[in-house]
Amino acid sequence: MQLQTKQLTKKYGDKTAVNHLNLIFSNGIYGLLGANGAGKTTLMRLLCGLQKPTEGEILLNGKPVSQMGAAFAGLLGYLPQQFPYYPDFTAGEYLRYMAAVKGLGREEAQKRSGELLSAVGLGRKEGEKIRRFSGGMKQRLGIAQALLNDPKILIFDEPTAGLDPKERIRFRSLLHSFAENKIVLLSTHIVSDVENTADIILMMKDGKLVYTGRTDRTAESARCIGGQAGAADNLEKLYLYYFGEEEA
Numbered sequence: 001m002q003l004q005t006k007q008l009t010k011k012y013g014d015k016t017a018v019n020h021l022n023l024i025f026s027n028g029i030y031g032l033l034g035a036n037g038a039g040k041t042t043l044m045r046l047l048c049g050l051q052k053p054t055e056g057e058i059l060l061n062g063k064p065v066s067q068m069g070a071a072f073a074g075l076l077g078y079l080p081q082q083f084p085y086y087p088d089f090t091a092g093e094y095l096r097y098m099a100a101v102k103g104l105g106r107e108e109a110q111k112r113s114g115e116l117l118s119a120v121g122l123g124r125k126e127g128e129k130i131r132r133f134s135g136g137m138k139q140r141l142g143i144a145q146a147l148l149n150d151p152k153i154l155i156f157d158e159p160t161a162g163l164d165p166k167e168r169i170r171f172r173s174l175l176h177s178f179a180e181n182k183i184v185l186l187s188t189h190i191v192s193d194v195e196n197t198a199d200i201i202l203m204m205k206d207g208k209l210v211y212t213g214r215t216d217r218t219a220e221s222a223r224c225i226g227g228q229a230g231a232a233d234n235l236e237k238l239y240l241y242y243f244g245e246e247e248a
């Protein structure tokens, strides 16, 4: 499977949030790094079809996704930055509700919800109301909802924001447990979140790709176009090079 962006551009008035991006994703974990406002969320929303590009297109195996309609949506799992949880729902109710929204039948929804709650370590919390969940538990529930339709393309916007170190490690191993044979794209502005997690690092600044590099978790098939290529062995330094002034 190959997901490609061609000259992908999104403008908000005078502001170019995503600027003529040419990327190719194949199976593997991609870490999208960039400071606030770099264009990460906009790129992710474009990839999910939640926003229309001003220019350019997105192709799946060479075919424009704009012509694929629901077939493309069925391949996607998305965890947005701000996810609307319903505090009075139990974890089980919430997942079954989300499964219905995604078009799963009743029995399948029941089965899949149970499986996924166990997979994310919330099996024993099925009957508990979300309002009692910690940030990490909510995030794991968000991951479970993104996986309901068994997506082949997973897009996680800042999935580790607000998580404590223990939950970050948990997230990382969870991600590896379900990432096989999928395209996984996760955004963050924290270098350590992706350097041990992703196969490929993409660094964005002002809507453009400024760097692409492989980490030790090399994905042979992964290839990106644009930006400056290299091995991401000193990611922290690179990040400071590109974003140091803004972050200071």
Ligand SMILES: Nc1ncnc2c1ncn2[C@@H]1O[C@H](COP(=O)(O)OP(=O)(O)OP(=O)(O)O)[C@@H](O)[C@H]1O
Residues within 6 Å of the ligand: 012, 015, 016, 017, 034, 035, 036, 037, 038, 039, 040, 041, 042, 043, 189
């Ligand atoms: N709806 C909008 N209207 C106008 N400008 C927008 C809109 N959404 C985003 N922008 C601008 O586009 C740029 C890219 O924003 P985006 O949210 O994609 O960046 P980001 O890298 O995800 O940042 P963050 O890490 O803060 O989420 C920013 O300058 C932002 O202010």
